[in-house]
Amino acid sequence: MTSPVWHPFTQHGLNEPIPQVVRAQGATLHLADGGTLIDAISSWWVTTHGHCHPRIAAAIADQAGRLDQLIFAAYTHAPAEAVARGLIDMAPRTNGQPELAHVFYSDSGSTAVEVALKMALGYWHNLALDGLAQARSRILVLEHSYHGDTIGAMSIGERGVYNAAWQPxxxxxxxxxxxxxGREQACLDALEAACAQHPAAFIVEPLILGAGGMLIYPAHVLTDMAAICRRHGVLFIADEVMTAWGRTGTLFACQQAGVVPDIMAVAKGITGGAIPLAATIATAPIFDAHLSTDRARLFYHSSSYTANAIACAAAAANIAIWREEDVLGRIAVLADGIAVRLAQLALHPAFSNPRQLGTIAAIDLDAPDAGYLSDLAPRLRAFFLEQGILLRPLGNTIYLMPPYCLDTDQLDRLFAALTAAGDRFGVQP
Structure with a gap:
């Protein structure tokens, strides 16, 4: 019987197999046919501590029996208050003092970014109403960026076949x-010139571009980007949807550059990956620009499930894990294990351009017809599925982003599969 489900980023006309997962634990997915998969990409970069983490699962179950959902317009609940305070306490700081001060909830990375854009434009709109500044509306973005699949998020991302249908x-x-x-200064010079034209904001994925190909750039460049924006009074927005919650080796990627953004978007690992939730965190001036006795000046954005109580309970449990356990220690051990094996894999003649940031690792497979829409990535996905591994290459870029509970044997299996993929699909000298 054909399933009525329409899957994301899936061309159903190719009739690729769609395995059914019946349960998960740690880094392992259990399939309906009795097989297992190592979840090497944290189920699209969300699962941090491992699937079905007992502390997070218990928090969800407890909250579900007390308060499941509440309209969040002019009402509140304890889990949302706790998570907001936790986020502000954990967020990047300047000289130990918090600057990010207000948390607006949503339900995905895309919507967190949409909220960030609306905050930035609302900030300049309201300052102009008060005669304190000229209205600004232009947004600066970084080449090869990806910020989500809603309209605003697509607008500030790389353009291509994946959003051509919605170009209008x-x-x-x-x-x-x-x-x-070798092009770092050219980037900074271009940003300086663009900021001199008084745009509203610059949005960036800090330190690493995800869907754009796992492209890494130095922390000092991020530091300089933020400084340029601040010098010109341009709002600096950090899209930490992928990079937060330890992926880059620190809780937030911005911390490696000593950067405190004006607005920061977080999602994915905010609940440990258990349930959807997102947050957009803003400094006091952003909030204050919307603060008024005039209801026309309020921030017009919401969704039905804003700050869902069950999701916030999961996020509160995740924050408690970060506070009470040595998560960064586990990340460091995993990152070291990845580094050793990635260096060995880089000696394989079919691979090039190895790169790593924290527990994120990527390498390019030198293969014929390796474009984004070639059949290489589907063939690699099928091969890894046969090997008992969930991987989803970006064209010829194979990347790992596993949960932090991944053990040594699983890590060895991952890199053995990568080596085998190079043997089968790579261009040999």
């Missing part, structure tokens, strides 16, 4: 070149 809906942005090795 997308707004124009100004693009800053990616700071590739």
């Amino acid at each position: 809906l997308l707004f124009d942005v100004d693009t800053i070149p990616f700071p590739a090795p």
Whole structure:
């Protein structure tokens, strides 16, 4: 019987197998046919501590029996208050003092980014109403970026076949070149020139671009980007949807650059990956620009499930894990294990450009017809599925982003599968 389900990023016309997962534990997915998979990409970068973590699962079950959902317009509940205070306490700081001060909830990375954009434009709109500034509306973005699949998020991301159908809906942005090795200063010079034209904001994935190919750039470039924006009074927005919760080796990627953004979007690992939740965190000036006795000046954004109580309970449990356990220690051990094996894999003649940031690792497979829409990635996915591993290459870029509970044997299996993929699909000298 054909399933009525329409899956994301899936061309159903190719009739690729769609395995059914019946349960999960740690880094292991259990299939309906009795097989297992190592979840090497944290089920699209969300699962941090492992699937069905007992502390998070218990918090969800407890909250579900007390308060499941509440309208969040002019009402509140304890889990949302606790998570907001926890986020502000954990967020990047300047000289130990918090600058990010207000938390707005949503339900996904895309919507967290949409909220960030609306906050930025609302900030300039309201300052202009008060005669304190000229209205600004242009957004600066970084080349090869990805920020989500809603209309605003697509507008500020890389343009291509994946959003060509909706081009009439997308707004124009100004693009800053990616700071590739040897091109860092060109990037900064372009940002300086663009900021001199008084745009509203610059949004960036800090330190690593995810869907754009796992492209890494130095922390000092991020530091300089933020400084340029601050010098010109341009709002600096950090999209930490992928990079937060330890992925880059620190709780937030911005911490490695000593950067406190004006607005920061977080999602994915905010609940440990158990249930959807997102947050957009803003400094006091952003909030204050919307603060008024005039109801026309309020921040017009919401969704039905804003700050869902069950999701917030999961996030509170995740924050408690970060506070009470040595999560960064586990991350460091995993990152070291990845580094050793990645260096060995880089000696394989079919691979090039190995790169790593925290527990995120990527390497390019040198193969014929390796474009984004070639059949290489589907063939690699099928091969890894046969090997008992969930991986989802970006064209010829194979990346790992496993949960932090991954053990040594599982890590060995991952890299053995990568080596085998190089043997089968790579161009041999």
